[in-house]
Amino acid sequence: xxxxxxxxxxxxxxxxxxxxxxxxxxxxxxxxxxxxxxxxxxxxxxxxxxxxxxxxxxxxxxxxxxxxxxxxxxxxxxxxxxxxxxxxxxxxxxxxxxxxxxxxxxxxxxxxxxxxxxxxxxxxxxxxxxxxxxxxxxxxxxxxxxxxxxxxxxxxxxxxxxxxxxxxxxxxxxxxxxxxxxxxxxxxxxxxxxxxxxxxxxxxxxxxxxxxxxxxxxxxxxxxxxxxxxxxxxxxxxxxxxxxxxxxxxxxxxxxxxxxxxxxxxxxxxxxxxxxxxxxxxxxxxxxxxxxxxxxxxxxxxxxxxxxxxxxxxxxxxxxxxxxxxxxxxxxxxxxxxxxxxxxxxxxxxxxxxxxxxxxxxxxxxxxxxxxxxxxxxxxxxxxxxxxxxxxxxxxx
Numbered sequence: 216x217x218x219x220x221x222x223x224x225x226x227x228x229x230x231x232x233x234x235x236x237x238x239x240x241x242x243x244x245x246x247x248x249x250x251x252x253x254x255x256x257x258x259x260x261x262x263x264x265x266x267x268x269x270x271x272x273x274x275x276x277x278x279x280x281x282x283x284x285x286x287x288x289x290x291x292x293x294x295x296x297x298x299x300x301x302x303x304x305x306x307x308x309x310x311x312x313x314x315x316x317x318x319x320x321x322x323x324x325x326x327x328x329x330x331x332x333x334x335x336x337x338x339x340x341x342x343x344x345x346x347x348x349x350x351x352x353x354x355x356x357x358x359x360x361x362x363x364x365x366x367x368x369x370x371x372x373x374x375x376x377x378x379x380x381x382x383x384x385x386x387x388x389x390x391x392x393x394x395x396x397x398x399x400x401x402x403x404x405x406x407x408x409x410x411x412x413x414x415x416x417x418x419x420x421x422x423x424x425x426x427x428x429x430x431x432x433x434x435x436x437x438x439x440x441x442x443x444x445x446x447x448x449x450x451x452x453x454x455x456x457x458x459x460x461x462x463x464x465x466x467x468x469x470x471x472x473x474x475x476x477x478x479x480x481x482x483x484x485x486x487x488x489x490x491x492x493x494x495x496x497x498x499x500x501x502x503x504x505x506x507x508x509x510x511x512x513x514x515x516x517x518x519x520x521x522x523x524x525x526x527x528x529x530x531x532x533x534x535x536x537x538x539x540x541x542x543x544x545x546x547x548x549x550x551x552x553x554x555x556x557x558x559x560x561x562x563x564x565x566x567x568x569x570x571x572x573x574x575x576x577x578x579x580x581x582x583x584x585x586x587x588x589x590x591x592x593x594x595x596x597x598x599x600x601x602x603x604x605x606x607x608x609x610x611x612x
Contacts, residue, residue, distance in 0.1 A: 222422060224491075224574050226268065226278040229381065230306035232299065232324055235284030237314030238340040241368035243267065243279050246377060263295070264302040273382050278574075280306060286320055301553050304580040305573070306333055308384050310377070313339045313363070316351050322358060331580065334384040337363035338377065343370050386576075394430050394490045396612045398479060399459045401435040406450075406478075408462035408470055410443045422571045423483040427461060446473060459610075461486065464596040465528060468603040479610040484596025487569035489612055492578045492594065498611065500591035501601040503564045507537065509544030511563040516581070517551045518572040528595055529568055536602055559585055565592040 231239045244250050247269045265281040280302050283295035303309075309328045311321050321337075328335050337355055342348060342365050355363045364380060366373030399405050409424055420428075431438050439457065441449035443466040450456070456475035464482040474480055488494045507513070517529045534547045550556070559565060565585050570578040585592040593601075600606040 222426065222571075223266070223268070223278060224422075224570075224572055225426075226276045226574070227274060227385070228278045228280060228305050228307045228574050228576060229310065230280040230282060230302055230308070231310045231312060232282055232285060233312030233314060233340075234286040234317075234320065237284070237312045238368045239284075239312050240281050242310070242312060242338070242340060242366070242377075243281055245366075245368040245371045245374050246271075247279070263298050271378060271381065273378065274385070285324060303327065303331065303333070305577045307386055307574065307576050308381060309333050309335045311335055311337050313337070313351065313355070314341050315345070316347055318351070318354065318358075325359065331583075333576075334386060335359075336377070336380045336384060337361065339363045339365045340368055342372060343367040394427055394486050395434070395459070395461075396486075396489065398481065398610055398612070399431070399434065399436050402437070403434075403458035404437045404439060404453070404455070405431055405459045405461065406453075406457040407438065407440045408443055408446055408460065408466060409440060410463050410466060423487055423569055426571070427483060427486065443469060446470060450475070464599045465532065467596075467599050467609075468605060471603070471605050471608065480608075481610045482596040482600070484569045484594055485600065485609065485611060486596075487571055488594045488597055491570040491573065491575050492567070493582045494597075494611060496582055496586065497593040497597045498606070500564065500593040501597050501606060503591035504537075504593075504598065504601055507541045507545060507563060509542035511541065512546035512548070512561060513537070513564045513566060514556070514559065514562045515547060515549045515566050516555060517549070517568045518570050519551065519568070529566075533566060533595065533598060536599070540602065555581060555584075557584075559588045559590040562590055565590055566598050567592060567594045569594060569596065 231242060233239050263283070267279040267281065269277050269279055271277050282299040282302050285296055285299055287293070287295045306328070311325055313321055325335050325337070337359060339345070339348060339351060339355070348365060352363055352365060364373055364376050366377060407424070407428070409420065428438060439449060439453065443463070456478045459479045459481070460470060460474055462470045462480065462482050464484045467482055471480055488497045515529050515533065530549055537547070538545050567578070567581065582592060597606065600609055
């Protein structure tokens with residue numbers, strides 16, 4: 216991500232699904248007016264999902280997901296379809312594309328998206344060559360209750376109608392309105408405490424810090440930054456206490472003990488618990504921390520896939536804190552990136568990272584998976600605040 220581009224996680228994710236050779240990749244090229252997806256007459260050209268950045272007038276920054284055909288066959292084909300299914304969890308709006316008159320598989324995928332509360336736009340492609348289109352359109356309307364869009368990626372007929380349908384289908388919860396919510400406003404002094412440990416990329420800030428700073432500047436707040444070891448000096452420079460202090464969760468307790476009584480306190484991870492996920496569910500899930508024993512098993516899920524680091528909060532610090540509290544026998548499994556078990560019932564608790572690299576749909580799909588299986592879930596910041604005994608003393612929203 217460059218400093219001038221919208222982060223991938225903040226873009227509307229538009230997934231294009233259909234059978235092999237239904238024209239999914241051609242449709243992306245026609246919609247965007249660019250040859251950004253590989254097109255071939257050979258079935259199965261698209262293997263793993265391909266993610267393409269794009270701006271669409273009326274919508275803004277988007278991420279197109281070009282998926283493998285869900286009718287792929289063979290051992291390799293099953294693996295491709297598995298990757299296509301994983302892409303469903305990230306999809307904010309699904310375009311289901313028909314390229315022939317055989318329809319049952321498309322309906323199965325539409326049903327799966329409806330269970331995820333994902334808006335679906337049915338599309339009949341290849342209007343320039345398909346026969347019996349009106350009959351197919353009537354059948355789709357009868358099954359779904361809405362008429363499909365009839366388009367041709369080859370001639371670009373109907374592309375404007377797809378863009379209009381995308382605008383109408385924008386999910387209301389695509390993105391939380393604000394990272395900092397009502398915690399600060401125009402003219403407020405906000406202090407950011409940002410330890411620069413080995414996880415911070417050299418010469419750059421991590422994404423939650425960048426996004427939070429940008430929002431605070433948009434709100435016309437006065438932003439004051441310091442590392443944790445310079446917190447006292449940073450406070451001494453101020454004529455009055457900051458309205459809000461946002462800290463890295465790893466130094467939550469230290470900053471809480473030192474902060475002025477009138478200053479609100481939260482962390483980047485807690486803010487992102489609300490911005491990307493379900494803060495209420497995470498706070499409720501933190502109570503499960505008090506019930507853990509040495510025979511318990513927890514799952515720690517990271518969105519990032521970086522190599523393990525000595526100071527890694529998810530792989531090292533949180534497991535160490537929990538084992539110190541519960542006992543060395545506590546079972547800890549760690550997954551990263553798109554890896555996430557379908558069956559969460561073996562776990563007493565799931566602890567997720569802030570999810571800054573995921574779009575909100577992806578994080579919420581994991582929350583819903585945990586909730587539906589009766590498994591408590593919280594995130595890094597909420598976990599550390601609870602273990603530090605300050606969860607009920609910090610500001611959540």
